[in-house]
Amino acid sequence: MPKIISNVDITIKNCAMELFSELSYTNVDMRMISKKSGVAVGTLYNYYKNKKQLYLAILKESWKNTFEKLDIINQATVSYKEKLRKFISILYEDIEGRNGLGKALLDKSILELKDDKEIDELKNSLLLRLENLFSGYEKPEHLSKCSSIDIRLAECLLVSTLTMLELHPNDKENNINFLVEFISLSVKNNVKGDKV
Numbered sequence: 001m002p003k004i005i006s007n008v009d010i011t012i013k014n015c016a017m018e019l020f021s022e023l024s025y026t027n028v029d030m031r032m033i034s035k036k037s038g039v040a041v042g043t044l045y046n047y048y049k050n051k052k053q054l055y056l057a058i059l060k061e062s063w064k065n066t067f068e069k070l071d072i073i074n075q076a077t078v079s080y081k082e083k084l085r086k087f088i089s090i091l092y093e094d095i096e097g098r099n100g101l102g103k104a105l106l107d108k109s110i111l112e113l114k115d116d117k118e119i120d121e122l123k124n125s126l127l128l129r130l131e132n133l134f135s136g137y138e139k140p141e142h143l144s145k146c147s148s149i150d151i152r153l154a155e156c157l158l159v160s161t162l163t164m165l166e167l168h169p170n171d172k173e174n175n176i177n178f179l180v181e182f183i184s185l186s187v188k189n190n191v192k193g194d195k196v
Helices: 009-024 032-037 039-047 051-075 080-097 099-105 117-134 149-167 173-187
Strands: none
Touching: 009 032, 009 039, 009 051, 009 099, 032 039, 051 080, 051 099, 051 117, 080 099, 080 117, 080 149, 080 173, 099 117, 117 149, 149 173
């Protein structure tokens, strides 16, 4: 009698995410996911035609949740510093929760994922939310002459978050405080007289 697994798709995604986080995308194959999830390889292929499709489904689902939280913060009517702190905290905690899974947005070394349209869309969606956070705030004069300053600030924050997680994994609060101050130095609040 075949083993019955409830919530097969959720089981597949959870097991695959653990493997991708632990071993990296490159070192995982569909047989490993099958073994860990207890789902037959043939059944696994009924849900996802290949490893890349499964990986992208996990990545998109996890970032969708992050984007919803970031959108709520972007729409909040709070001081810039408070909005920045909440935004960075959510971004940091969600990236941390993915255990490195989100590095694919910046990692061009995985040939199978390099220049993938879906990964580019995720990256652009994240950068757009970051740009929205930074837009409307006066930049210091020496930076305001730079083209695409908001996108560069967004990229700096994303890379800095990944760096803090990697180099200082057990210092979450100090990492978040550093990132808030780092970005605060780059922008001046120009809304409702708030001071950064």
